[in-house]
Amino acid sequence: MAINDLNAEMSAGGEPKGGPKFDRGHPLSIFVRDRNEDLSALLLAFLIAMSGIIFFG
Amino acid sequence: MIYTKKSPALVIIGIVMMLWGWLNASGTIDGLQSTLQKSAFSDHTKVNEKFQAELRVATEIAQSEGKPAPEMKKPESKFDHAKALQTKFGYLFGGAFVLIGLFILSWKPSAGNLDYYISTVPGMALILLIAFVVRWGLDPMFGNWGKAVKAAGILSWDFAKIFNLNYVVMGILAGIVIVNVFKIPGWAANGVRTARLFLKTGVILLGTLYSAAELAQLGLLSVVMIGVFVLGSVWLTLLMGRRMKCPNSMTGVLSAGLGVCGVSATVAASPVVQAKSGEIAYTIGTILLWGVGCMFIFPTVGHILGMGPVQFGAWAGTGILNSAQVAGAALAFDPHGIETLKVAEIFNITRVLFLPIIVLWLAAWFVKHEESAVKVNLGEVLVAKFPLFVLGFIAMFALSSTGAFAPAGHYAGKYFSSAEVKESNLLKPKEIRALEAELPKMETPAETTALQGLIANRKIMTREDSQALKSAAKIKGLDELAKGAIANAQKAAKHDSKVIKNFRDWLAWLFSFGLIGLGMQITVASIKQAGGKPLIIGSVVGTLKAVGSLVVVLMFVKEFV
Numbered sequence: 356m357a358i359n360d361l362n363a364e365m366s367a368g369g370e371p372k373g374g375p376k377f378d379r380g381h382p383l384s385i386f387v388r389d390r391n392e393d394l395s396a397l398l399l400a401f402l403i404a405m406s407g408i409i410f411f412g
Numbered sequence: 413m414i415y416t417k418k419s420p421a422l423v424i425i426g427i428v429m430m431l432w433g434w435l436n437a438s439g440t441i442d443g444l445q446s447t448l449q450k451s452a453f454s455d456h457t458k459v460n461e462k463f464q465a466e467l468r469v470a471t472e473i474a475q476s477e478g479k480p481a482p483e484m485k486k487p488e489s490k491f492d493h494a495k496a497l498q499t500k501f502g503y504l505f506g507g508a509f510v511l512i513g514l515f516i517l518s519w520k521p522s523a524g525n526l527d528y529y530i531s532t533v534p535g536m537a538l539i540l541l542i543a544f545v546v547r548w549g550l551d552p553m554f555g556n557w558g559k560a561v562k563a564a565g566i567l568s569w570d571f572a573k574i575f576n577l578n579y580v581v582m583g584i585l586a587g588i589v590i591v592n593v594f595k596i597p598g599w600a601a602n603g604v605r606t607a608r609l610f611l612k613t614g615v616i617l618l619g620t621l622y623s624a625a626e627l628a629q630l631g632l633l634s635v636v637m638i639g640v641f642v643l644g645s646v647w648l649t650l651l652m653g654r655r656m657k658c659p660n661s662m663t664g665v666l667s668a669g670l671g672v673c674g675v676s677a678t679v680a681a682s683p684v685v686q687a688k689s690g691e692i693a694y695t696i697g698t699i700l701l702w703g704v705g706c707m708f709i710f711p712t713v714g715h716i717l718g719m720g721p722v723q724f725g726a727w728a729g730t731g732i733l734n735s736a737q738v739a740g741a742a743l744a745f746d747p748h749g750i751e752t753l754k755v756a757e758i759f760n761i762t763r764v765l766f767l768p769i770i771v772l773w774l775a776a777w778f779v780k781h782e783e784s785a786v787k788v789n790l791g792e793v794l795v796a797k798f799p800l801f802v803l804g805f806i807a808m809f810a811l812s813s814t815g816a817f818a819p820a821g822h823y824a825g826k827y828f829s830s831a832e833v834k835e836s837n838l839l840k841p842k843e844i845r846a847l848e849a850e851l852p853k854m855e856t857p858a859e860t861t862a863l864q865g866l867i868a869n870r871k872i873m874t875r876e877d878s879q880a881l882k883s884a885a886k887i888k889g890l891d892e893l894a895k896g897a898i899a900n901a902q903k904a905a906k907h908d909s910k911v912i913k914n915f916r917d918w919l920a921w922l923f924s925f926g927l928i929g930l931g932m933q934i935t936v937a938s939i940k941q942a943g944g945k946p947l948i949i950g951s952v953v954g955t956l957k958a959v960g961s962l963v964v965v966l967m968f969v970k971e972f973v
Contacts, residue, residue, distance in 0.1 A: 393800035396612035400804055403617060403918055408817065411910040 415531035416521045419599040422534040423517065425541050426509030432544070433502020436495045448552040449494055456491035463487065498548060509537045535596075535603015536925075539932075542586050543924040550586075551579040574707060574740045575700070583924050584693065587931020596932055607929020608683065612801040614922035615680045619808030620915050622765060625821040634726070637964060638762040641730050645957050646671035646770055650777060652949045660781050661687040662694070664774050666946050669695040670733060670953045672767050679927070684771055684802060685778045689933035691946075698950040703737035706958065711745040713962070721751040723969045728752075729759025730961040733954065768809060771802050818909030821875075825912025830873045830905055837904035838870040843897035850894045859884040866898070872905045 435441045446453040471481045521527045558572025646667040653663025664685030669678040714724040728741045742756040819827040854860040862880035885898045
């Protein structure tokens with residue numbers, strides 16, 4: 356897939372247009388622009404924060 | 413559909429990483445590492461010399477008492493720590509990538525979850541490998557060059573610092589070079605998509621570095637002045653963007669960059685307004701170029717107008733867009749004093765604290781204008797489309813303000829605590845005598861009380877005393893030993909939060925990863941698409957902000973700060 360397609364997919368709207376794409380309902384849709392991506396980022400950040408407090412606090 | 417592409421690339425990346433780990437562990441590249449990490453290596457030499465001396469004394473004492481030589485453990489220096497980290501990362505990630513790579517080569521993929529997840533690993537490994545090169549190689553290398561060029565007198569300023577040649581900018585540049593020169597290989601394309609997930613995680617964690625208590629210490633003028641200029645710049649950029657018919661995503665991301673403070677604000681706001689990678693690069697480029705110009709013009713104007721350190725610090729902290737360039741301009745104006753730099757940094761900190769407000773504003777603005785074609789309920793759309801990671805940033809900021817990660821009054825993990833001063837850092841009798849002799853020279857009752865407290869307790873007891881002693885240390889004619897004693901006491905009472913120090917390390921890795929992935933989506937064509945309008949908006953808003961803040965500073969700052 357040309358990078359311009361990838362660029363277009365990941366930018367405005369973020370809905371994949373052509374080329375390999377992840378289905379919206381699929382668990383891996385965390386990697387396309389979606390609320391799932393936000394939720395995954397939140398989960399990851401809070402895991403890091405918690406482990407920071409547990410191991411270094 | 414099958415997403416995983418058979419390629420030996422992942423195995424090769426894994427082997428390279430493991431090799432790097434082994435080279436570090438065996439000490440084969442100690443020569444190279446000592447050149448790259450100069451300050452850590454000089455610390456390492458000092459730690460070694462101190463250890464050898466202590467061991468010699470302990471051995472002599474043991475021999476004189478007829479006992480066997482004691483066994484002492486060598487303390488770990490920063491250099492040892494850096495090498496251990498590179499070894500650990502090299503073995504850990506390299507080993508995992510070799511195993512997954514071998515699995516991909518031998519596996520017959522079938523459509524499903526495993527294929528989806530595995531297909532992202534080679535791209536992530538490629539970004540991580542580049543992140544290693546940038547953070548462990550290019551970043552320290554350019555840092556050393558910048559200092560060397562300045563020390564040699566070729567330039568009077570550190571070009572690496574001023575042009576922001578750190579891992580943030582170099583990560584983006586590395587990505588841009590790779591995509592425009594080599595193209596992204598097919599096996600890596602899906603992994604590159606994960607970049608934004610890690611960027612968002614980084615933005616959420618950014619909230620842990622700041623604390624609301626910082627705002628209370630800044631004073632009313634800096635908060636009001638910064639608030640007016642930050643919000644005013646954002647408003648003006650949004651207005652001009654709409655008038656000049658720029659895409660909402662471009663206008664949104666540019667307003668955050670021009671209003672708050674450059675690169676981090678641009679990155680934080682970009683997912684909120686769904687900015688394209690080219691637009692983010694354009695904004696960062698505009699801000700950095702503008703900042704470089706300001707850095708040379710501001711000090712000259714400051715000297716022509718005969719501004720004092722407080723006035724110039726306030727002006728630079730408000731008018732210049734990027735944090736490093738604020739520091740550069742302040743130091744260019746007043747290379748020998750710290751006052752200008754301190755004031756400029758205070759104003760700069762205030763600006764960063766406006767980031768959550770701006771992000772919320774832009775989220776609402778973007779939803780309203782993107783949905784304007786159809787009559788919709790703004791509230792409903794906001795609930796449906798509001799970027800949740802922004803709430804994460806605010807939640808982390810709130811947690812940080814309650815003292816969950818470091819004492820509540822901290823800024824970027826640094827806090828004051830007299831209770832944690834080690835016995836070995838208490839002032840020595842010689843220093844106490846020097847301070848006692850200086851008591852009559854104190855100029856204010858606060859300074860006298862603070863110095864008496866320091867003499868009685870051998871350490872600084874309160875934050876107020878710390879402030880008073882800072883001004884006391886500047887009194888002319890003060891004995892050098894007394895000055896040194898105050899500096900030692902200040903250093904002993906300042907602490908770094910271990911938790912936040914670790915968060916900062918994580919943040920650096922998350923941003924490195926995310927920005928390299930971001931750079932990999934920036935093609936020359938995408939920047940051309942952005943056109944010249946954003947540059948015009950940037951110049952107008954930047955100039956108005958610089959001139960406006962100059963007028964306000966000249967009129968009000970003397971009386972209030």
